[in-house]
Amino acid sequence: MKASQARSISTNQTQVHEELHKILARHKLNDFQRPIAHHTAVAFNDMLAWLGAFSGDLILDAGCGVGESTINIAAQYPNTKVIGVDKSIVRLDKHKSYALQLSAKKNKTSSESTHSVGPNYLLLQADLNDFWRLLATYIQENKPIWQVSKQFILYPNPYPKKSQIGKRWHGSALFPVIVNVSANIELRSNWRLYLEECLLGAKYYGLGGNISEISIDGSTLAYTPFERKYMESNQACFKLVIRSSGRDKK
Numbered sequence: 420m421k422a423s424q425a426r427s428i429s430t431n432q433t434q435v436h437e438e439l440h441k442i443l444a445r446h447k448l449n450d451f452q453r454p455i456a457h458h459t460a461v462a463f464n465d466m467l468a469w470l471g472a473f474s475g476d477l478i479l480d481a482g483c484g485v486g487e488s489t490i491n492i493a494a495q496y497p498n499t500k501v502i503g504v505d506k507s508i509v510r511l512d513k514h515k516s517y518a519l520q521l522s523a524k525k526n527k528t529s530s531e532s533t534h535s536v537g538p539n540y541l542l543l544q545a546d547l548n549d550f551w552r553l554l555a556t557y558i559q560e561n562k563p564i565w566q567v568s569k570q571f572i573l574y575p576n577p578y579p580k581k582s583q584i585g586k587r588w589h590g591s592a593l594f595p596v597i598v599n600v601s602a603n604i605e606l607r608s609n610w611r612l613y614l615e616e617c618l619l620g621a622k623y624y625g626l627g628g629n630i631s632e633i634s635i636d637g638s639t640l641a642y643t644p645f646e647r648k649y650m651e652s653n654q655a656c657f658k659l660v661i662r663s664s665g666r667d668k669k
């Protein structure tokens with residue numbers, strides 16, 4: 420699907436935000452208190468019903484947009500269940516046409532296995548600010564037989580103005596909850612500084628990680644529409660892979 424040309428990041432911030440340490444320290448000590456929206460609680464229960472007696476690995480595609488990445492992740496990890504979450508019904512409603520395009524592409528090149536549509540994913544309309552908290556609480560209280568083995572956060576809104584630091588995931592009060600759900604996180608962005616800040620946040624929780632540029636040599640298939648848009652306008656894209664030292668490696 421052809422996307423419009425992407426504008427590159429315009430920001431008044433040239434280095435890691437000077438308040439980030441203070442912000443991370445504050446959020447580590449204080450719980451994120453805000454009532455859970457009803458529609459997200461309903462979506463969360465839908466997910467539990469869909470999982471049923473499933474006892475394997477669960478992958479979260481946070482901010483999945485049209486869910487193209489959810490399909491790609493589901494195909495790449497066929498033994499897992501993948502949950503794509505986005506708050507935008509406009510984007511989620513476009514999923515079907517993206518899924519059909521990917522499946523048509525797959526039928527043309529039958530040897531290519533990375534882009535196929537499988538039954539192991541679910542898309543949900545929900546606010547991640549609530550969904551992540553519901554997930555963390557559910558895991559803690561119910562010790563489910565499934566585990567969140569990995570999280571993808573692909574091209575979140577970078578909120579590039581200095582004053583928007585609190586809106587970036589690592590600058591938000593939700594960050595401790597995010598790493599608690601699963602420390603095995605892959606985050607992609609066309610703004611490297613976003614990833615550098617997030618890595619610093621991860622280190623606050625004793626986690627490691629590294630940042631690399633995503634190759635755009637033509638052999639790389641874009642994972643998401645935003646990635647495709649950035650690559651088509653010759654912008655560099657980067658990924659941060661955060662890993663816990665032990666349990667949930669993938």
Ligand SMILES: C[S@@+](CC[C@H](N)C(=O)[O-])C[C@H]1O[C@@H](n2cnc3c(N)ncnc32)[C@H](O)[C@@H]1O
Pocket residue numbers: 481482483484485488504505506507510545546547548573574575576643644645646
């Ligand atoms: C820049 S788009 C990237 C979409 C997709 N990952 C891609 O790469 O094509 C960011 C997405 O995050 C979603 N999003 C932002 N904040 C969210 C929130 N609090 N809860 C759920 N989705 C959110 C937006 O609706 C949007 O679809």
